Amino acid sequence: MSDAHAEHFFSEEQREQAARLGMWVFLGSESLLFAGLFALYAGYRAEAPALFAVCVHHSERLLGSINTLILLVSSTCAALGVAALRRDTPKRCAAWLGVTILLGAGFLAIKIYEYAKHLHAGIAPGNATTFFSQYTGGRSTPFWTLYYATTGLHAVHVTVGIGVLLFATTGALRGTLNATRAYPLENAVLYWHLVDLIWIFVWPLYYLA
Amino acid sequence: MERAARTRAHGLHLTIAGVSLVLLAILSFGLSFVELGRLALPVALLIAAIKATIVLLAFMELNRERSSIQLALLAVAFMLSLLVAFTVADVVTREPVTLNPKETGPAEPVPFHAQP
Numbered sequence: 344m345s346d347a348h349a350e351h352f353f354s355e356e357q358r359e360q361a362a363r364l365g366m367w368v369f370l371g372s373e374s375l376l377f378a379g380l381f382a383l384y385a386g387y388r389a390e391a392p393a394l395f396a397v398c399v400h401h402s403e404r405l406l407g408s409i410n411t412l413i414l415l416v417s418s419t420c421a422a423l424g425v426a427a428l429r430r431d432t433p434k435r436c437a438a439w440l441g442v443t444i445l446l447g448a449g450f451l452a453i454k455i456y457e458y459a460k461h462l463h464a465g466i467a468p469g470n471a472t473t474f475f476s477q478y479t480g481g482r483s484t485p486f487w488t489l490y491y492a493t494t495g496l497h498a499v500h501v502t503v504g505i506g507v508l509l510f511a512t513t514g515a516l517r518g519t520l521n522a523t524r525a526y527p528l529e530n531a532v533l534y535w536h537l538v539d540l541i542w543i544f545v546w547p548l549y550y551l552a
Numbered sequence: 553m554e555r556a557a558r559t560r561a562h563g564l565h566l567t568i569a570g571v572s573l574v575l576l577a578i579l580s581f582g583l584s585f586v587e588l589g590r591l592a593l594p595v596a597l598l599i600a601a602i603k604a605t606i607v608l609l610a611f612m613e614l615n616r617e618r619s620s621i622q623l624a625l626l627a628v629a630f631m632l633s634l635l636v637a638f639t640v641a642d643v644v645t646r647e648p649v650t651l652n653p654k655e656t657g658p659a660e661p662v663p664f665h666a667q668p
Binding site: 360363364367368371374375378379381382383385386387389390404408411412415416418419421422423426532533536539540543544546547548550551552 | 562563566567569570573574577580581583584588592593595596597599600603604607608610611612617618620621624625627628631632635636639640642643644
């Protein structure tokens with residue numbers, strides 16, 4: 344082991360296990376970050392279920408569903424990229440990661456378009472908009488504030504995930520990531536799968552039911 | 553030859569998982585147009601839980617991780633369930649606030665969520 348920074352590890356295997364554990368603990372902490380928003384949703388929905396139903400009815404169901412398919416396919420591509428690296432085919436790995444990154448960028452583009460549509464319709468964070476008096480009889484609910492907070496935070500995670508995957512893609516192309524040292528990519532893709540996991544639950548809560 | 557066969561099998565396994573996820577998403581999308589009443593959200597979340605399980609096992613390979621990591625993830629799921637359950641329990645079991653008629657006049661309680 345020639346890396347001076349790794350002297351505190353007994354072996355490369357231990358270094359890999361430490362990195363893997365660290366990434367899973369990080370994913371757990373990110374899950375609890377979103378858990379607060381999901382708990383708020385549950386609480387407010389239990390308080391005013393009819394108002395939430397009205398708001399869900401006005402969500403962009405088709406755009407949200409396309410974004411769901413995008414993330415599911417991107418997760419599949421990312422997993423196939425990891426498999427390609429483990430098979431010692433880094434160029435194929437980079438290709439799969441490239442598709443994943445493009446799909447992630449597509450997700451963000453659709454999200455921005457969706458936000459623009461909402462804002463144009465008068466749906467904004469907070470309750471002081473004409474939308475509420477028109478469709479909810481003047482009653483307010485934090486559905487849209489929660490929507491912007493949750494999907495906005497998720498979009499930040501998607502952006503970070505794209506950056507991490509870009510970094511991993513260059514590593515695969517340069518050879519710093521390979522079949523014997525695949526764990527940095529595996530950890531990066533674990534983060535991408537978490538982004539997908541969060542959206543899997545955001546989609547039914549804010550778009551479907 | 554055997555390694556190549558295992559590699560192809562693993563790739564096929566991942567592709568099948570991906571196709572399953574897409575089909576479940578299409579099912580969930582289709583069911584959103586069906587009037588399920590109070591079952592709409594539980595059904596949607598059940599399908600979401602199945603998709604999440606596929607991602608965790610097939611893509612994130614949680615079943616191959618060490619038991620300490622699996623326990624940590626179980627703890628996350630447990631804490632999330634506690635947080636949601638107690639938040640909802642708090643909200644649905646609240647009594648309406650009864651204001652003192654001498655101070656405010658109206659005898660009807662004003663629920664928290666009813667805002668002008």
